[in-house]
Amino acid sequence: MSSIYDFTATSLAGDDVPLKRFEGQVLLIVNTASACGFTPQYKGLEALQQTLAPRGFSVLGFPCNQFGSQEPGDAPQIEQFCSINYGVTFPMFAKIDVNGNAAHPLYQYLKNAKSGLLGSSIKWNFTKFLVDRSGKVVARHAPTTKPEGLVKEIEGLL
Template sequence: MTSIYDFRAKTLDGKDVSLGDWRGKVMLIVNTASKCGFTYQYQGLEALHRDYAARGLVVLGFPCNQFGHQEPGDAAEIANFCSLTYDVTFPMFAKIDVNGDNAHPLYTWLKTQKRGILISRIKWNFTKFLVDRSGKVVARFGPTTKPDALRAAIEGLL
């Protein structure tokens, strides 16, 4: 049986990390983009990270260019944008695909754990998966769900 802790991903600065590094934490996993109508959600995601990190939440950002080519930059450009524009301090990963033949294995697995409305595909940037401390995917939220709306669900897991 596959667990979220079995997956690895590269950070924006090229380090290969295991999601097992966050074993025992509540994870909020989000596919992001710098030039999207939902990009402002970085601010809310960072607020969640800062407000709840000490209690065990980690936000994990996965840039993706599959939706309207809204993440065209390379790793350095993404890191610079996130830092300068939204002061992002939560872990950001290298750009990935979330759908299709080249989808990152983590996202292939996440989609099997929590389907979207009618389909399992990721519909757009800023789709969010909430994972409890035991590694179970407990909820999936669409792009229009603002990070602040997740506070009750996150508090319930902390």
């Protein structure tokens, strides 16, 4: 696989979504959780979506229950939580694994493209991968990096 556009992910509604649909956009791909100390970052992620989407940007959210079982809900529960609590409008996908043998192929690709400070494994929820318009993974940010702290870096790619 040569870019993220070669992958398909399942939406919360159960539909297969070719990531080629996002070709030409700058993307922030994030593994999310509804019961995490970083969950309030949904607010910042949605603010990025609202502000920068007209310029060719999108957040892609991938719920994951691998860290402290902090995403126990099913797809309808996740969708309802994100909508009611944070007004999320960016694409959210079905719950996936980001580490281990069952890791989603997209996350295998992302981790190989940009290793983290402590190796390639995802260490916690809300790890963020920034992808340029050509589909190249250009940065990886720790869960502690707030979405609003990425504005200048994202704008530099737009």
